[in-house]
Amino acid sequence: MGALGAGIAALGAGIGVGMIxxxxxxxIARQPEASGDIRTAMIITAALIEGAALFAIVVGLLSNG
Structure with missing residues (x-):
């Protein structure tokens, strides 16, 4: 059951980063002059999503035992 939860967490993170x-x-296409700020916010948000997903995957796999 833990592996299923880890897989769902990875799937959710992939969808989230893709949407970001x-x-x-x-x-950026709508407002090219703000590309630096948009890119910075995108990288920070993607890193937070990946961190939360990694935590969820580890908890899911550890709860398997």
Missing amino acids: GSKATES
């Missing part, structure tokens, strides 16, 4: 990338690209 698509929305950031759309924002």
Whole structure:
């Protein structure tokens, strides 16, 4: 059951980072002069999502025992 939870966490993180990338690209296309700020916010948010997903994966795999 823990492996299923870890897989769902990884899937959710992948979807989340993909949505961040698509929305950031759309924002940069609409307002190119703000690309630096948008890119910085995108990287920080993606890192937070990956950290939370890694935590969820580790907890899911450890709860298997």
